[in-house]
Amino acid sequence: xxxxxxxxxxxxxxxxxxxxxxxxxxxxxxxxxxxxxxxxxxxxxxxxxxxxxxxxxxxxxxxxxxxxxxxxxxxxxxxxxxxxxxxxxxxxxxxxxxxxxxxxxxxxxxxxxxxxxxxxxxxxxxxxxxxxxxxxxxxxxxxxxxxxxxxxxxxxxxxxxxxxxxxxxxxxxxxxxxxxxxxxxxxxxxxxxxxxxxxxxxxxxxxxxxxxxxxxxxxxxxxxxxxxxxxxxxxxxxxxxxxxxxxxxxxxxxxxxxxxxxxxxxxxxxxxxxxxxxxxxxxxxxxxxxxxxxxxxxxxxxxxxxxxxxxxxxxxxxxxxxxxxxxxxxxx
Numbered sequence: 012x013x014x015x016x017x018x019x020x021x022x023x024x025x026x027x028x029x030x031x032x033x034x035x036x037x038x039x040x041x042x043x044x045x046x047x048x049x050x051x052x053x054x055x056x057x058x059x060x061x062x063x064x065x066x067x068x069x070x071x072x073x074x075x076x077x078x079x080x081x082x083x084x085x086x087x088x089x090x091x092x093x094x095x096x097x098x099x100x101x102x103x104x105x106x107x108x109x110x111x112x113x114x115x116x117x118x119x120x121x122x123x124x125x126x127x128x129x130x131x132x133x134x135x136x137x138x139x140x141x142x143x144x145x146x147x148x149x150x151x152x153x154x155x156x157x158x159x160x161x162x163x164x165x166x167x168x169x170x171x172x173x174x175x176x177x178x179x180x181x182x183x184x185x186x187x188x189x190x191x192x193x194x195x196x197x198x199x200x201x202x203x204x205x206x207x208x209x210x211x212x213x214x215x216x217x218x219x220x221x222x223x224x225x226x227x228x229x230x231x232x233x234x235x236x237x238x239x240x241x242x243x244x245x246x247x248x249x250x251x252x253x254x255x256x257x258x259x260x261x262x263x264x265x266x267x268x269x270x271x272x273x274x275x276x277x278x279x280x281x282x283x284x285x286x287x288x289x290x291x292x293x294x295x296x297x298x299x300x301x302x303x304x305x306x307x308x309x310x311x312x313x314x315x316x317x318x319x320x321x322x323x324x325x326x327x328x329x330x331x332x333x334x335x336x337x338x339x340x341x342x343x
Contacts, residue, residue: 069342070331071296074323078275079315082227082268083212087204087250089262090163092197093155094142098186100125104139105183106193110149111257113198114141120193123186145195150178150261155194160203163249178263196260204235204250204265212271213246224250226267231256233267274310276317277325284308284316285333294330294338295322301330301340 098104102125108114118141127135141147181192204226208216215221217240226233235250252259259265285292285303292305306320330336 068332068335069340071328071342072331074277074279074327074329075325076276077278077315078273079278079313080270080273081313082270083209084266084268085206085208087206087265087267088158089259089265090158090160090203090205091260092145092160092200094145094195094197095151095155095191096120096139096142096193096195098123098139098188098190098192099137101188102126102137102186103184104186104192106149108147110147110180111261112147113257114144114147114195116141116144120147121183139192141195143195143197145197145199146257146260147193148196148261149181149193151181151191151194152178152263153191154263155191160200163203178261198257198260201251201253202255202259203238204252205241206248206250206267208248208269210246213240213248215271216240216248224269226250226252226269228259228265228267233259272312274312274315274317276309277319277323278315278317279329280331281311281314281316283329283331283333284318293318293320293323294333294336296328296330296342299341299343301336301338301342303338 100123102123104121104123106121107119108121114120119138120141121139123137123139124134125137126133129135186192216224216237222237224235224237226235233252233255235252238249238251241247241249279293283293284306285294287303290305291308292303294301295304304320304322306318306323309317309319311317330342336342
């Protein structure tokens with residue numbers, strides 16, 4: 012009887028076990044569906060966040076022609092055709108024209124008042140005349156009669172670091188006989204520049220037989236002709252400038268820059284280039300979609316690259332920071 016009762020109880024539990032197994036399977040599949048749905052939502056969230064990050068981080072610019080130059084700095088000693096004006100006697104000087112004014116030979120530059128026993132008033136006045144035509148300058152440094160174009164071949168030019176003469180601006184007042192008062196600089200004659208440049212650049216100039224340099228001084232462009240190279244402890248170069256602003260005649264030493272190379276065309280930062288299967292290209296933005304297009308690099312200078320290509324033209328938009336982008340990305 013006991014065996015019969017247990018068999019009956021077992022038969023009653025069979026349907027319940029089947030129901031439990033079906034319920035567990037249903038829960039398992041439901042869990043898989045929920046996990047898949049969560050992963051899908053998470054992936055969508057990741058894509059959405061990435062899209063927001065791209066919109067904030069990706070930079071697109073229009074491509075336009077540019078010019079970039081590489082420059083170096085140099086120093087120069089100026090050698091000009093200068094005519095020194097000295098005091099004929101002791102007295103008190105008063106200038107009658109402004110510093111930097113252009114004058115003709117024989118023009119009155121100032122008046123010197125001196126004590127005179129022959130005058131009833133006890134004083135006499137003597138006009139100070141311009142010895143030549145040119146630009147009147149009151150900036151005196153004591154080298155006016157030493158550094159002249161006519162003495163370039165016979166005078167040993169000093170090193171720039173050994174020149175301590177700083178131009179002094181002559182003011183009106185008491186002067187001694189023979190004292191330097193001012194000078195007139197011939198502004199129609201060329202100014203010579205004894206220039207010091209980096210040794211590597213001078214070597215390059217000699218090898219390429221360069222005949223002209225474009226100098227930049229105080230935001231003004233000067234064209235300088237290469238006259239000769241001077242070999243000493245270091246190599247220097249003698250330049251001549253025919254067209255120059257009047258303010259240059261007041262200087263003895265100048266600091267200038269000169270271009271050693273230039274690149275022009277459709278320029279992009281080298282970091283904007285993208286390599287794909289060994290080929291160089293650019294991420295172009297076409298109708299809001301990022302796509303890779305091939306380019307040819309024509310030259311490089313100072314981190315810039317000049318590019319050309321069948322799909323490259325002024326005005327197109329391209330990605331400046333391609334490390335954050337990939338083909339197919341959308342960007343406004």
